[in-house]
Amino acid sequence: MTRASYIVAAVAAGALLVLLPLLGSGYIVYLANLMLVYIVLALGLNILIGETGQFGLAHVAFYGIGIYTTAILTGRFDVPFLIAAAAGVLLAGAIGLLLGYVSFRMRDIYLALSTFAFGEAMQWVYRSWDAVTNGPNGMRIKPAELFGFRIATDHDAYPFVLATTIIIIAATVWLRRSRLGRAFRAVRESEPAALAMGVDVRRAKVIAFALSAAYAGAAGGMFASFSSFIHPDSLGFTETILVVTMIVVGGLGSIPGAIVGALVLGAVQELLRQAPSYQEILYGVILILFMMYLPKGLAGAVGNLARRAG
Amino acid sequence: MRRMKAFALPGLIAGLALSTAAAAFPIKAGQGTYQDPGITDDTIKIGLFAPLSGPARAYGEDPLNAARMWYEMINEMGGIWGRKIELVIEDDRCTANDLVAAVKKLVEQDQVFMLNGGSCSAAAVAAQEYVLRNKVPYVMLNASGDGALYPPTDYIFGGISISQRAVGGIAVDFVVKHFNAKKIGYINHDDAYGAWNLETAEYMAKEHGVSLSVESINPNITDVTAPMLKIRAANPDVLILTTYARPAALILKRAHELGFKGPIVLTVTGTANLKQLVENVGTKDAFANFYVQDVINDSPDGPKQRWIIDMYKKRYPDLAAKPDHPTPYMPYGVASAQTVTHALMLAGPNPTRESVARILRTLTFESGVMAGMISFGENDRAGQESSIFLKFDGETQVLQPGVYTSRWTYKP
Known part of the structure; x- marks a missing residue:
């Protein structure tokens, strides 16, 4: 692919994103909002697993922190939406920092299990802390207000969700190119080698945990801008696995991969709803085919094609 | 036709x-x-x-x-x-x-x-x-x-x-009228369903002037010994279960092992597959004094x-x-x-x-x-607020007389 074709593709994608609310029904815009949330979730998890090589499975717990913090602050304390969403990001990031600090010595399966346990514990908290989360009844989310404008529909929320996603993608690209981004990848490739190169491995891991959690918290705030309800059942291990699958299918460690993975898996999930009798089988077959024929994910496949073409 | x-x-x-x-x-x-x-x-x-x-x-x-x-x-x-x-x-x-x-x-x-x-x-x-x-x-x-x-x-x-709010109240109404129960054991879930059905169960218990010993359990519970021991200690005349089928199977099994002889009533929340329930409990003896709620007319x-x-x-x-x-x-x-x-x-x-x-x-x-x-x-x-009860011995269901209706009403 030439530079010109990249530009054409980017312009086409941009035009589609801008025109989407004009052309699409509320349902389509709702799906678009949901997929943009998935993109931010996938980018966040990609920092931890794809970039830093830390197999954390608590991502959806932080997503929940973002949603509940935003919902509680706007609904009960009339805190302006943006401040509430920012508080969700900070709280998720802070708890992520703590989790990263506690678990930085763990690796591989032990890290996966301990973060999985944290995710399960958080879901239990969402389900059981009635006074705060409204427990198993689920919590209604007050419609967001931005600069005096009340977000009542998916169309209303779309510009905010899209803008936030673009900012987060830009920040992720910057992070990847930064010294910290290089430190993450050094840790992923070899901790002893990274140490030898002067990378503070512990610091890099803890920051990766915190950043990843903050991304999930941001995704939670975005979700709260267009959704009117959250239930603890939506914050379980199934959702975590979905986000993990997105970055694996997209291509671990790749920003375009995380984005495409989120879009593809989001679309596949929705399309498979039209084939209820076969969807579990089809979903499984799609994943197996990806693992067999595109082990480096969609990003790797596109890269190979580009190399062959040009 | x-x-x-x-x-x-x-x-x-x-x-x-x-x-x-x-x-x-x-x-x-x-x-x-x-x-x-x-x-x-x-x-x-x-x-x-x-x-x-x-x-x-x-x-x-x-x-x-x-x-x-x-x-x-x-x-x-x-x-x-x-x-x-x-x-x-x-x-x-x-x-x-x-x-x-x-x-x-x-x-x-x-x-x-x-x-x-x-x-x-x-x-x-x-x-x-x-x-x-x-x-x-x-x-x-x-x-x-x-x-x-x-x-x-x-x-x-x-x-x-x-509605879940009707489920609990009806079950209490049934055990009071059918068994003349004065002390009722009540096991529900610690989720929204459990909270809703308990609300009307308490309302009906108060209306009938009977006592309710409540144990709220997690739907994913794997050992029901503790709640069952507490229920046994309360010595109820009858036990109502508003749980899902899986916890209900555990409770029935443990109740049988603990020698609980009183009637056990399982509400419609746990009756999706009674054949499976019997298989999960493992013995039909546990169903000797067992009743199920149903919401259809027969x-x-x-x-x-x-x-x-x-x-x-x-x-x-x-x-x-x-x-x-x-x-x-x-x-x-x-x-x-x-x-x-x-x-x-x-x-x-x-x-x-x-x-x-x-x-x-x-x-x-x-x-x-x-x-x-x-x-x-x-x-x-909520469209429907009545139910029937059937005695189930692990094999056959026998319709019990009467249709029981919730008297709880929503107060705005």
């Missing part, structure tokens, strides 16, 4: 009468433009949804099949006011996000006139705000949906099988249910040939679809979403399916 008529079928007869009246009515459905989407001179589009995949499929698939067969039957009889019902079916996967996506697709993409669906309460509640904002009449399929029914709204109607194989079973077998011969089909929840779908067709019929030849919702708010009819009338009211959006 001839065979169906042989039975006393109040609901079917009501449906037939209304359909015939509508078909014969000189005013053909209004020609021209309609203010709401999903309706033409010849068709009316209804969005039908339930979990059709994943683990919750067992709760939704058969009620949806039942609703569909009712709509098909209405179409065969000429439709409603000459309009054929056009169904758009969606899988809601029993999750909040998927149900909201399904509802938005049905309303905005498929442009349905009204909604009929949902087997899972929490997921159904997630659509509340959207449905109310768009003023689309929404009749739940077999979700109890208490979270969206109280406080009542203008467009959402549920509890067609039964035992599942009783004469009053015959017409629904026959209709199902005729419509879905392949499905009916499968083991455990039709499922116990199947008939609920008929009652839910009846609610929709009755409202459409009564709304007249030119229905609007608003007029249908207005009819639904005060709709009362005998379904010929459920234990009590389907009835909505000023502060009541």
